[in-house]
Amino acid sequence: xxxxxxxxxxxxxxxxxxxxxxxxxxxxxxxxxxxxxxxxxxxxxxxxxxxxxxxxxxxxxxxxxxxxxxxxxxxxxxxxxxxxxxxxxxxxxxxxxxxxxxxxxxxxxxxxxxxxxxxxxxxxxxxxxxxxxxxxxxxxxxxxxxxxxxxxxxxxxxxxxxxxxxxxxxxxxxxxxxxxxxxxxxxxxxxxxxxxxxxxxxxxxxxxxxxxxxxxxxxxxxxxxxxxxxxxxxxxxxxxxxxxxxxxxxxxxxxxxxxxx
Numbered sequence: 001x002x003x004x005x006x007x008x009x010x011x012x013x014x015x016x017x018x019x020x021x022x023x024x025x026x027x028x029x030x031x032x033x034x035x036x037x038x039x040x041x042x043x044x045x046x047x048x049x050x051x052x053x054x055x056x057x058x059x060x061x062x063x064x065x066x067x068x069x070x071x072x073x074x075x076x077x078x079x080x081x082x083x084x085x086x087x088x089x090x091x092x093x094x095x096x097x098x099x100x101x102x103x104x105x106x107x108x109x110x111x112x113x114x115x116x117x118x119x120x121x122x123x124x125x126x127x128x129x130x131x132x133x134x135x136x137x138x139x140x141x142x143x144x145x146x147x148x149x150x151x152x153x154x155x156x157x158x159x160x161x162x163x164x165x166x167x168x169x170x171x172x173x174x175x176x177x178x179x180x181x182x183x184x185x186x187x188x189x190x191x192x193x194x195x196x197x198x199x200x201x202x203x204x205x206x207x208x209x210x211x212x213x214x215x216x217x218x219x220x221x222x223x224x225x226x227x228x229x230x231x232x233x234x235x236x237x238x239x240x241x242x243x244x245x246x247x248x249x250x251x252x253x254x255x256x257x258x259x260x261x
Contacts, residue, residue, distance in 0.1 A: 007079055007108065007250060008079050008080060008081040008108050008109055008246070008247060008250045009079045009080075009247070009250075010026075010073060010079060010080045010081070010247075011025075011026060011080060011081040011082065011083065011243045011244075011246070011247055012024070012025060012068070012069065012072045012073055012080070012081075012082050012083070012243070013025075013082075013083045013084075013236055013239035013240040013242070013243045014065070014068065014082065014083070014084040014085070014236065014239065015084075015085050015115070015118075015233075015235045015236035015239060016036070016050055016061075016065075016084060016085070016086070016098075017036060017050065017053075017137060017138065018036065018048070018050045018051055018052060018053055018137060018138050018139040018140065018160070018162075019035065019036060019137065019138030019139065019161075019162065019206070020033060020034065020035055020036055020138075020232075021034055021035075021036045021064065021068070022034075022233055022235075022236040023068050023072060023236070024236045024237060024239065024240035024243070025072050025240075026240070026243065026244055026247060029237075029240070030233050030236060030237070030240075031071075031072065032068060032071070032072075033232075033233065036048060036049060036050050036064070049061035049064055051139065052139045052140060052158045053086075053087040053090060053094075053137075053139065053140045053156075054090070054094050055094060055097050055098070055101075058097060058101065061101060062101050062104060065101055065102065065105060066104075066105060069082070069105045069107075073107075077105055077106040077107050077108075078106070078108060079108055080107045080108055080109075081107060081108065081109045081110070081111065081243060081246055081247065081250075082102050082105065082107045082109075082110050082111070083110075083111040083112075083113070083239045083240075083242055083243040083246070084098060084102060084110070084111070084112050084113075084239070085112075085113055085114065085115040085118045085235050085236070085238075085239050086098060086112060086113075086114060086115065087114070087115060087140060087142060087156065088114040088115060088116045088135075088142050088144045088151060088154045088156070089142065089154055089155075089156040090114075095112055098112055099112055109246075111242065111243070111246065113239070113242065114144075114151065115135060115142070115204075115235045116133040116135065116142070116144035116146060116151065116154070117146065117149065117150075117151070117238075118234075118235045118236075118238035118239045118242065119133050119135065119202060119204045119228075119234045119235050119238050120133060120146055120149070120202065120238065121238035121239075121241045121242055122228060122234050122235075122237040122238035122240075122241055123202055123204070123226065123227075123228035123234050123238070124146070124202055124226075125199065128148050128149065129147075129148075129195060129196075129199070130145060130146065130147045130152075130192040130193070130195045130196035130199075131145075131146045131147075131196050131199065131201075131202060132144070132145055132146075132181070132193065132196035132197060132199075132201040132202065133146060133201070133202045133204065134177055134181070134201050134202065134203050134204070134208075134217070134225075135203075135204045135205045135235075136160065136161065136173060136177060136203070136204075136205045136206065136207025136208060136213060137160050137161070137205040137206060137207070138160045138161050138162040138206060139158065139160040139162055139163075140156060140157070140158060140159075140160050141156070141157045141159050141160055141173060141176050141177050141180070141207070142154065142155065142156045142157075143155045143156075143177060143180040143181055143184060145184060145188075145192060145193060145196060147192050152192060153184055153187075153188070153193075155180035155183065155184060156180075157176045157180065159172065159173060159176045160173065160207070161173065161206050161207055161210075169212065170207070170210060170212050170213045170216070173207060173213060174213055174216045174217060174220070177217060178217065178220055178221070181193075181197075181201070181221070185197075197221060197223050198223065199226075200223050200224045200225050200226045201217070201221070201223070201225055201226065202225075202226040202227075202228075202234075203217065203225050203226065203227055203231060204228065204231050204232075204234040204235060205231065205232065205234075205235075206231075206232050208227055208228075208231030208232070208234075209231055209232055214227065
């Protein structure tokens with residue numbers, strides 16, 4: 001799919017979340033992990049450009065993306081490729097708005113893909129079989145069934161870690177994720193969900209950093225769960241791998257660590 005990216009020599013991968021925005025650069029890895037609406041150095045802003053996985057303030061979102069692109073790519077964005085992930089069940093309006101905001105940055109090419117496939121690219125098994133991705137974020141929980149790298153089924157709930165009180169147990173978030181998994185299982189006629197559960201679901205997002213969540217899901221399902229080395233950055237790292245593959249296919253020389261071209 002990368003034939004259309006010939007001529008690009010640099011790139012930037014982005015995970016635009018409701019709570020945090022993360023950026024990845026070839027040769028450097030994750031270079032930004034800041035509050036959404038804040039500046040690339042980690043400062044806070046006055047607005048929340050993304051709420052419940054959707055762009056709530058396009059103008060603020062555009063400014064934030066522009067700051068990130070300036071830092072990562074410089075003022076000249078020619079011969080660049082930007083890869084951005086979005087929630088699996090983001091509608092066509094959201095995806096079109098994201099593309100419009102990215103196009104305004106002036107890159108040569110854009111890839112917009114769902115977060116489940118990005119996570120699988122980084123932390124999923126490479127056997128092509130069924131994989132269940134459970135993404136527990138600040139304001140969204142998504143469960144996605146991938147088969148041969150494609151979305152077969154998906155569920156989404158506007159419930160996340162930010163809905164929990166300071167001392168509140170994660171019972172509601174765990175129940176939400178389990179309910180979506182069981183609903184998907186009941187409606188599966190091909191056994192793909194069972195096959196994915198036998199492998200163990202891949203848990204991503206901030207919720208995967210909490211043992212009280214991961215342990216409860218594992219116990220309730222009766223299977224081990226898969227965790228990447230840093231679950232909160234699984235999606236942007238996967239987007240970065242897809243970006244790197246596209247740059248190699250385009251003939252771009254990889255950037256050296258510590259070098260931003």
